[in-house]
Amino acid sequence: MKTALTIAGSDSGGGAGIQADLKTFSAHGVFGMSAITAITAQNTVEVRSVQNIDLNIISDQIAAVFDDIEVHAVKIGMLGTPEIINTVTDNLKIYEPEHIVLDPVMVSKGGHHLLDSNAVANLNETLLPLASLVTPNIPEAEILSGRTINSEPDMYEACRSILQKGPGAVLIKGGHLDGDPNDLYYDGKEFHLFKGKRIETKNVHGTGCTLSSAIAANLAKGDNMLTAIENAKDYITAAIAESLDIGHGHGPAHHFHQFYERVT
Numbered sequence: 001m002k003t004a005l006t007i008a009g010s011d012s013g014g015g016a017g018i019q020a021d022l023k024t025f026s027a028h029g030v031f032g033m034s035a036i037t038a039i040t041a042q043n044t045v046e047v048r049s050v051q052n053i054d055l056n057i058i059s060d061q062i063a064a065v066f067d068d069i070e071v072h073a074v075k076i077g078m079l080g081t082p083e084i085i086n087t088v089t090d091n092l093k094i095y096e097p098e099h100i101v102l103d104p105v106m107v108s109k110g111g112h113h114l115l116d117s118n119a120v121a122n123l124n125e126t127l128l129p130l131a132s133l134v135t136p137n138i139p140e141a142e143i144l145s146g147r148t149i150n151s152e153p154d155m156y157e158a159c160r161s162i163l164q165k166g167p168g169a170v171l172i173k174g175g176h177l178d179g180d181p182n183d184l185y186y187d188g189k190e191f192h193l194f195k196g197k198r199i200e201t202k203n204v205h206g207t208g209c210t211l212s213s214a215i216a217a218n219l220a221k222g223d224n225m226l227t228a229i230e231n232a233k234d235y236i237t238a239a240i241a242e243s244l245d246i247g248h249g250h251g252p253a254h255h256f257h258q259f260y261e262r263v264t
């Protein structure tokens, strides 16, 4: 069986973070593992409080997994501080996993800052160069690239600028722009626009976590990068189309266990 490790924060409400990642791995027939970087007291409405995890425990979780189990892909989500970013970077340099999908989580849907503002430099300088793929949404891409993105053409220049920081490829997600949510991919050679159709719903909690985990799961299963993204885009579109009216705020995506054939 193929395996994937998520290095991310816990969302008590179950819609985003580690919980979304493990549900996504499971729905893809991939064995999910976790290294928890922070515990958030969160629901569909708000983030109430955050406890970052001790650096030694973060390091130990990653080492415990890699020292024992073959890891076919890694997904990275919430890393709250520069010190956590550096700890995760140091470990990834030791274990050198083949596929690293980095979702540079910065702000929750409700507007709570999940990344210290002084941590962006660390993200850019240490972790981005290790990523096979980085998947910012529009506000995150603006911060990483230092450019304003108001339209699809702006996404092309932001892709170029983020790629210069050293990741293998970048996928800027278009969900935060008006119109259909098209995601733009660039790997230094080619651009590829993954087209979407906007689904009218407020239930989009955890969609970025889900997309990046689905890409990691598909890479673990042997898809090449473009196929992994294409299949993940189909997965997130279905998960949003059938998203759940759970809670009073932004409800979660729906993870279909029947989506893929059983994998043994």
Ligand SMILES: Nc1ncnc2c1ncn2[C@@H]1O[C@H](COP(=O)(O)OP(=O)(O)O)[C@@H](O)[C@H]1O
Pocket (backbone or CB within 6 Å): 136, 137, 138, 173, 174, 175, 176, 181, 182, 183, 196, 197, 198, 199, 200, 201, 204, 206, 207, 208, 209, 211, 233, 236, 237, 240
């Ligand atoms: N209303 C929507 N209908 C269909 N797809 C969407 C919708 N909102 C977001 N998406 C897609 O979901 C994924 C996550 O997008 P986005 O909301 O931009 O990121 P994040 O969750 O990180 O803020 C992307 O593939 C995006 O195109």
Ligand SMILES: Cc1ncc(COP(=O)(O)O)c(N)n1
Pocket (backbone or CB within 6 Å): 008, 009, 010, 011, 016, 017, 018, 040, 042, 077, 078, 105, 107, 108, 109, 204, 205, 206, 207, 208, 209, 210
């Ligand atoms: C622990 C944690 N990690 C990530 C997100 C971002 O969620 P989204 O995918 O909705 O941008 C979140 N709200 N909480």
